[in-house]
Structure formats: C-alpha cells, structure tokens
Amino acid sequence: MTPTSPHPITDREVAELPVHAGRAELLEEILRTPVEHAERAPLVDLAPRHRRRLVSVAAAAAVVVTVAGLAAWQRPRSTTSPRPDGSGFVHRSSAPGESHTITKLTVRPHSSGGPLTPQVRVRVTRAAPPAADQLARTAPIVSGGAYVALNEDGWAVTGLSDDAYGRDVLYQRGDALVDVTTYPASEYPSYVADRTGDAGSPEATTLLGRSAGLFTYASDDHAVLRAPDGDRFLEVRGQGMSETDFRAVLADLVQTDEAGFARSMPPGTVTPYNRDEAIQHLLRGVETPPGFTADQVSLLGFNDGYQSAARVAGSVGCAWLDRYADGSAADRSAAIDAFAGSRSWALLRHIADQGGYSSVFWSVAGQLRSGHDEKGRPVDVAALKHGLC
Amino acid sequence: MSEPPPRHQERFRHVYAEHFDRVLGYALRRVARPEDAADVVAETFLVAWRRLADVPDEPRTRLWLYAVARRVLANQRRGDRRRLALGERLGAELAACAPDHALAVVDRVRYAAALARLSMTDREIVMLHAWEELEPREIAEVLGISAVAARSRLSRARVRLREALGEAPPDDDCHEGGLTGHLLSRTSDLLPEEPR
Numbered sequence: 001m002t003p004t005s006p007h008p009i010t011d012r013e014v015a016e017l018p019v020h021a022g023r024a025e026l027l028e029e030i031l032r033t034p035v036e037h038a039e040r041a042p043l044v045d046l047a048p049r050h051r052r053r054l055v056s057v058a059a060a061a062a063v064v065v066t067v068a069g070l071a072a073w074q075r076p077r078s079t080t081s082p083r084p085d086g087s088g089f090v091h092r093s094s095a096p097g098e099s100h101t102i103t104k105l106t107v108r109p110h111s112s113g114g115p116l117t118p119q120v121r122v123r124v125t126r127a128a129p130p131a132a133d134q135l136a137r138t139a140p141i142v143s144g145g146a147y148v149a150l151n152e153d154g155w156a157v158t159g160l161s162d163d164a165y166g167r168d169v170l171y172q173r174g175d176a177l178v179d180v181t182t183y184p185a186s187e188y189p190s191y192v193a194d195r196t197g198d199a200g201s202p203e204a205t206t207l208l209g210r211s212a213g214l215f216t217y218a219s220d221d222h223a224v225l226r227a228p229d230g231d232r233f234l235e236v237r238g239q240g241m242s243e244t245d246f247r248a249v250l251a252d253l254v255q256t257d258e259a260g261f262a263r264s265m266p267p268g269t270v271t272p273y274n275r276d277e278a279i280q281h282l283l284r285g286v287e288t289p290p291g292f293t294a295d296q297v298s299l300l301g302f303n304d305g306y307q308s309a310a311r312v313a314g315s316v317g318c319a320w321l322d323r324y325a326d327g328s329a330a331d332r333s334a335a336i337d338a339f340a341g342s343r344s345w346a347l348l349r350h351i352a353d354q355g356g357y358s359s360v361f362w363s364v365a366g367q368l369r370s371g372h373d374e375k376g377r378p379v380d381v382a383a384l385k386h387g388l389c
Numbered sequence: 390m391s392e393p394p395p396r397h398q399e400r401f402r403h404v405y406a407e408h409f410d411r412v413l414g415y416a417l418r419r420v421a422r423p424e425d426a427a428d429v430v431a432e433t434f435l436v437a438w439r440r441l442a443d444v445p446d447e448p449r450t451r452l453w454l455y456a457v458a459r460r461v462l463a464n465q466r467r468g469d470r471r472r473l474a475l476g477e478r479l480g481a482e483l484a485a486c487a488p489d490h491a492l493a494v495v496d497r498v499r500y501a502a503a504l505a506r507l508s509m510t511d512r513e514i515v516m517l518h519a520w521e522e523l524e525p526r527e528i529a530e531v532l533g534i535s536a537v538a539a540r541s542r543l544s545r546a547r548v549r550l551r552e553a554l555g556e557a558p559p560d561d562d563c564h565e566g567g568l569t570g571h572l573l574s575r576t577s578d579l580l581p582e583e584p585r
Contacts, residue, residue, distance in 0.1 A: 033438060
C-alpha cells in the first residue's frame with residue numbers, strides 16, 4: 001500500500017487550480033483600494049457590497065478543524081476592514097436600524113468523546129438593535145458561583161451555547177460586544193500562549209477575585225484570561241469599546257449559580273429547568289425514528305433558540321443516519337424519506353433565516369437519495385454526522 | 390486621497406504574482422472550507438498592498454506574507470470572522486474546484502486529533518516546517534520568535550506529536566499495508582527529520 005501524503009494540498013497542486021479569473025479579479029480589486037485610506041485612517045470601512053449569502057456545506061473539514069453541526073456560514077453585512085498590521089479587524093456597524101452579522105468561531109474537541117477531534121462552531125447573530133426580549137436580567141450574586149453573568153443594564157444576549165466543553169455567552173449593546181466563554185482548565189496554558197502570540201504579553205490584573213491577564217489586540221479590542229478556578233477557566237473579550245469601558249464591563253461581571261444564571265437569561269432560553277419541555281415543543285411535527293426519545297437529544301446547559309433547535313434536529317438527524325448506515329433496506333428508505341420530509345419541520349423552518357444549519361440539514365436528503373455528496377464522492381455517513389451532530 | 394505611484398503598483402503586482410500560490414496554499418491547508426481561503430488570501434494581500442513599504446525583499450517576502458496570513462487566520466479562529474468584499478470570485482472558484490482533503494481520509498482525523506493536542510503555536514511550527522518546508526530560522530521569522538526558540542519548540546512539538554499519535558521513534562520499522570503502517574508512514578512524512 002502506498003501511504004497517502006499527509007499534505008492536504010501541495011503548492012504545486014495549488015498552482016494547478018483553475019482559479020485564474022478569481023486570482024486576476026482579486027488583484028484588480030486590491031489595486032483599486034486606496035492606499036492612503038488605510039495608512040492614515042485605519043479605522044475606515046472598505047465600503048463592502050451589502051450582501052448576505054448562506055453557504056450550504058454539510059461537513060467540510062480541514063486538517064485541523066472539522067465543521068461542527070451547528071456551523072452556519074454567512075457572509076456578514078457589516079462593514080469591516082483589517083488593521084494595516086494584520087493584527088485585527090475594525091468593525092463598523094451598518095446603518096442605524098439595519099441588521100448586521102457577527103460570526104464566532106471556536107475550536108473545540110468533539111463532544112461525543114473519543115479522539116480529540118477539533119470542531120469549529122460558528123455562531124451567527126443578527127441584532128441591530130437587539131430586541132427588547134433579548135435583554136439580560138440581573139443575576140443574583142452567589143459567592144464562588146460557577147456561572148458568570150453581566151449585571152449591567154442595556155446588554156442583550158445575542159448568542160448562547162453550552163456543551164461539555166464550555167459555555168459561551170455573547171452580550172451586545174449597540175456596537176459593543178462582550179463574549180464570556182468558559183473552557184476546560186487543562187487548556188489554559190495553550191490559550192495563554194496563543195493570545196500572547198497574537199497580542200503580546202498580558203498585563204496582570206484581577207477578574208472576579210482571581211489573577212488574570214489583560215490582552216490588548218487593538219485600542220477597542222481586549223481580552224482577559226482568568227486563571228483556572230477548579231476545572232474551568234474564563235475568557236472575556238470586549239470589542240467596540242475602549243480599555244476603560246472594557247474594564248468597567250469586567251467590574252460588572254458577577255458570579256452566580258445555575259438558578260441565578262437561568263434567571264438572568266432572556267425569555268426563550270433553553271435551560272436545565274425547561275429542557276424537557278423545550279425538547280418536546282421543538283420535536284412537534286418532527287418525524288423521529290422508532291424508539292427515539294428525548295433522552296437521546298444532545299442538549300446540555302443553556303442554549304439560545306437557534307442552538308437548541310439545531311441540536312434537537314441534529315440528534316434526530318443522526319439517529320436517522322445510524323439507521324441508514326446500520327439498518328435494513330426499509331430503514332434506509334425511511335431515513336431518506338425522513339430527511340426529505342424535514343423541510344416541513346417547524347424547528348428547522350424557524351431557524352432557517354438565522355443561520356445555515358437548516359440548509360445543511362436539508363442537503364443531506366439529496367445526498368442520501370443519490371448516494372453521493374456534492375462533489376460526487378460516495379456518501380460518508382460519519383462525515384455527515386460530524387456535520388449534523 | 391491620491392493614486393499610489395506606478396512603482397508601488399508594479400512592485401505589488403510582482404509580489405502578488407510570485408506569492409499568490411504560496412499564500413493560497415498556506416490558507417487552503419488551514420481553513421475549514423476551500424472557499425474560506427479566498428478571504429485569507431484577500432486580506433493578506435490587502436495588508437501587503439497597504440503596507441508595501443514594510444514588505445521585505447526576497448527571500449524574506451514569503452515569510453512576511455505567511456506571518457500576516459497567520460494573523461488573519463488567528464483572528465478568524467478567535468472570532469473575528471469578518472469578511473472582506475474582496476475575492477468573491479476566487480472563493481467561488483475554490484469552492485468549485487479545490488479538493489476537500491480532510492474528509493477523504495479517515496487518518497486525517499487522527500492527525501487532526503494529534504495536532505489538536507499541541508498548543509496552537511507548536512501546531513503552527515509543525516505545519517510551517519512540514520507543509521511550508523521552512524527551516525527553524527524561517528519559522529522564527531514568521532512567528533516572531535528567536536531561531537533558537539523555534540528549533541527547540543519544533544523539536545519538542547515533534548516529540549509531542551509522536552506521543553499523541555502513539556508512534557514509535559522514526560527509526561523503527563514501519564509496517565506496510567495495515568492501518569498502523571499507514572499511520573506511521575504518514576506521520577513520518579508529517580515529521581520530517583529536523584535540520585541540523
């Protein structure tokens with residue numbers, strides 16, 4: 001057997017790609033970009049075309065990342081320009097009243113255990129301004145509590161996801177964003193090294209009574225890594241605000257407990273307290289495999305409506321994929337029919353305009369029916385499950 | 390705002406022509422979807438266009454571009470997945486024609502898992518060495534660290550990667566044909582002998 005090269009693609013192969021038109025067009029686009037624009041005023045927009053494009057991709061992956069099921073790829077409508085030194089990007093909000101898109105991407109190990117397969121989770125949040133029912137509420141302070149909430153008026157929760165790896169809360173107020181994320185403590189050294197590589201050595205500070213490091217990516221872009229507390233550590237990132245304002249936000253973070261955190265989240269949040277009821281609600285009209293129960297739904301902790309719907313749909317979809325892979329001809333046929341019928345599932349229709357998950361899910365039906373993916377390769381059920389579960 | 394002088398354009402065209410494939414290759418080897426590489430390429434060359442005076446002459450040009458591309462990718466991974474309105478056609482072409490290597494081979498998931506156990510910097514050091522074929526002194530320039538540190542970290546990263554893959558030392562025999570041999574061979578390729 002001849003070993004397959006581990007190189008994902010070689011430079012020679014790259015040179016042979018038929019991308020001549022795109023290559024030439026990009027060159028001309030760059031040459032039309034004013035040079036002084038960036039050199040003298042790096043915070044300006046690039047006047048992008050306002051567009052929003054959903055990309056349907058079931059489970060594309062690269063050598064270090066696998067796109068997770070909740071991935072929703074969108075081109076933002078927001079205006080963004082890179083800093084001249086490549087150290088970051090400057091985000092400018094769209095016109096007043098016009099929505100814009102924020103996309104978040106993190107690398108996480110696969111939640112199903114086994115090898116540490118990194119995944120990319122992309123959150124798409126559209127909010128400008130956030131709806132009144134997205135506003136966070138005051139959380140009761142619980143000393144040493146394992147949950148962290150932002151206790152300041154006017155912040156909306158525009159993204160919330162939770163799993164065994166960690167919890168991620170995205171707060172938004174106007175153009176300002178605060179992202180509060182927890183990670184496994186074992187990952188702390190790696191994160192410190194990574195942030196240091198990008199932003200330089202951190203400035204020592206404290207956060208919620210523990211030592212922390214403040215990283216400055218730009219004058220309006222900062223992050224704090226808090227030393228591990230038990231088996232978790234905390235990262236808070238503030239964008240669209242000065243260091244002074246960011247420090248003020250940090251001072252408004254409080255520790256609370258699970259019940260307090262649940263009370264601080266806006267209506268519509270799926271919590272450990274309403275999980276079963278929410279799952280039953282989301283499963284209405286969904287065709288599930290025989291014997292499927294709510295216990296098979298992978299939905300942990302706190303999740304916003306989008307994430308909850310995607311995870312419930314993903315659990316059902318992957319149960320069908322198992323039948324497709326391991327069952328009889330009748331099971332395979334039933335699985336194909338179920339995916340084909342998923343276009344009428346309320347939970348997928350409801351989130352279809354919020355991100356790309358629904359389109360990813362719906363694309364599976366065609367692949368199962370034809371036996372080939374979008375590039376003509378035989379259907380890889382394991383890869384599909386990576387994309388949906 | 391004035392037009393850049395012709396010499397500025399001329400030099401940028403040269404840099405673009407000489408290094409487009411390498412920057413695209415660097416990006417394709419690291420992004421989740423081929424079309425995402427278009428954003429990395431667009432942003433990297435836009436930085437070069439705007440900071441052309443800072444772009445070093447050959448043979449360091451490529452290293453400077455890798456360093457910028459690395460920061461662009463880091464920002465994407467950290468959450469700044471903000472798209473430029475550039476390179477749309479390139480993205481569409483890549484989506485249509487660039488091979489999706491990652492899903493084709495189950496072994497690659499094993500590599501991904503093993504690489505993921507490294508710190509992000511060590512992972513990048515391994516990839517720069519194995520895929521971009523950079524020497525430690527060149528890796529040092531891309532990452533902004535000393536050559537001594539780059540050599541030391543490369544050596545350490547290779548050991549850790551072998552440990553993560555459960556691989557025997559490279560001098561051991563590889564068994565052709567079976568899964569183990571397949572992995573070993575691939576791993577050895579990923580971990581070329583460190584230059585002395």
